[in-house]
Amino acid sequence: MRIRLVEVIRLDLVLLHSLRTSVGTHARRPVVIVRIETDAATGWGECSALLEPNYTEEYADGAERILQEFLVPSLLAAGAIERTLDACLATMDCVRGNPMAKSALEMALLDAHLRESNRSLAEMLGSSRRAIDAGANVSLGSRDEVLQATELCVAAGYRRVKLKIAPGSDVANVEAIRATYPDLLLCVDANGAYDLERGDDLAALHALDRCGLTAIEQPLAPEDLLAHARLSSLLETPIMLDESVATLGTLDLVIALSAADGLCIKPARVGGIRIARAMHDRAVAAGLHCSIGGMLETGIGRSAAVTVGALPGFDLPGDLGGSARYFSPDLTPAHELIDGQLLVPTGAGIGVMPVEETLRSAQTSSSVFPAL
Ligand SMILES: [Mg+2]
Structure with a gap:
């Protein structure tokens, strides 16, 4: 070129x-x-x-x-x-x-x-799925706020919700959502807010372990892989790492330490599509689950992320949603939610x-x- x-x-x-x-x-x-x-x-x-x-x-x-x-x-x-x-x-x-x-x-x-x-990114990556399951993020908030926000997501067609949590704003909120939506695929994301040295935090994590969550994402500080390894051995719910895994070298450490059961891979956060692909391959080979993550992108970045998320190892639902969750108008023709899914772009390049x-x-x- x-x-x-x-x-x-x-x-x-x-x-x-x-x-x-x-x-x-x-x-x-x-x-x-x-x-x-x-x-x-x-x-x-x-x-x-x-x-x-x-x-x-x-x-x-x-x-x-x-x-x-x-x-x-x-x-x-x-x-x-x-x-x-x-x-x-x-x-x-x-x-x-x-x-x-x-x-x-x-x-x-x-x-x-x-x-x-005139080739597509999906072709280059070997992303064979035509659509991926979408997901919606629900903000940290009070019990009423998270219930209301979850209701909006479910009404819009989302079957999977990722609830943001922090100490003091966690178990009761999850239980309230569970009571109203027993079948909703629900995971929580703490963005590193818990600390195993604090007894209340550990008790909350044990209580969350009994809530039927698909995963607990990034419970502890990103750098603290040993503590994540300890927590993984204590809980039944899969521990998923996001911020912790910025490089392939760190992923190797996570695998060696058994510090997690899964990865939330965000192409933008890890340095691009090629590294995201390599992380997916290495995680799958090590028996880790993968979830595709978004960074509040416009349609440009989201198209690329959706295509990466169509690789076969992404077996946990991701948190990418339709354009209506983010921007109006979006920078690209809108990504629409169809039966809880987003279509993988098939056009040349990133497809949009x-x-x-x-x-x-x-x-x-x-x-x-x-x-x-
Ligand atoms: Mg996260």
């Missing part, structure tokens, strides 16, 4: 449903979009870094600068020459960490590359394109980097 230019576009969106977790509330949704023009195609990528560095270390302003000051200049340093996809991707090795910034550039490169040969007018009307800045 021969790259002509890269554009880094900053948007400021507002979520239709703000999401409250144990680390903060996400209401505004800054988005950094990467557009790559080659001689033969245009590719789009989305950076999922949030407004503040409270979910992981990355945040939108920082990721935007990493792209503008390091990743894009490194990609364009060779000039407008013909290169393989792998050669283009290797230019990102100049930056340590910063997986969300890298995943945006990777997505745009993959999208452009696949569009040049943003609606240019919607994208430009939400744009707050743009920088264009030509390949010379």
Whole structure:
């Protein structure tokens, strides 16, 4: 592929449903979009870094600068020459960490590359399922708030809910949802809020273990793999790790320590589609369950995540929902919920394109980097 230019576009969106977790509330949704023009195609990528560095270390302003000051200049340093996809991707090795910034550039490169040969991401990955089960996140809240929010999700057709929890806002809420919706697939996500050294926390986790949950996600601090290993041996409910597993090396540690029963894989969080694929393969080989996770993406990032989520090892329901859970209008034609599922895009590249007018009307800045 021969790259002509890269554009880094900053948007400021507002979520239709703000999401409250144990680390903060996400209401505004800054988005950094990467557009790559080659001689033969245009590719789009989305950076999922949030407004503040409270979910992981990355945040939108920082990721935007990493792209503008390091990743894009490194990609364009060779000039407008013909290169393989792998050669283009290797230019990102100049930056340590910063997986969300890298995943945006990777997505745009993959999208452009696949569009040049009219192939789909699903074809490239071998994602054979035509649709995946959708899921909805319910914010941390009072008993009435979580019941009301769950009711809305169920009425919209969701069969699977992930409830955000924290110490003091957990067992009673789960029991209330269970009493009203005994058959709902329900999991909880603590975003690392519990501590095994606190007796009340351990008691709450034991009580949650009796609630018929599909999984307890990231109960303890992300770095604390030994404590997760101890907790996994104490509980029957599968422990699923999200923030803990940022690299393949950490996944190897999780497997060696038996620190979890499953992984919530978010392509944006782990550094892109290729690493998400490798994590899926390694997790499946080790007998771990996989769940596909979202990062409150627009239709661009969500399309890629849905396609990754259609790989065969994703056996636990994910938390990707239809466009109506996030934005109106979405940046792309809306993802609709059909019988509780989302269709896997089959078009070339990531399978969707943003609606240019919607994208430009939400744009707050743009920088264009030509390949010379
Ligand atoms: Mg999570």
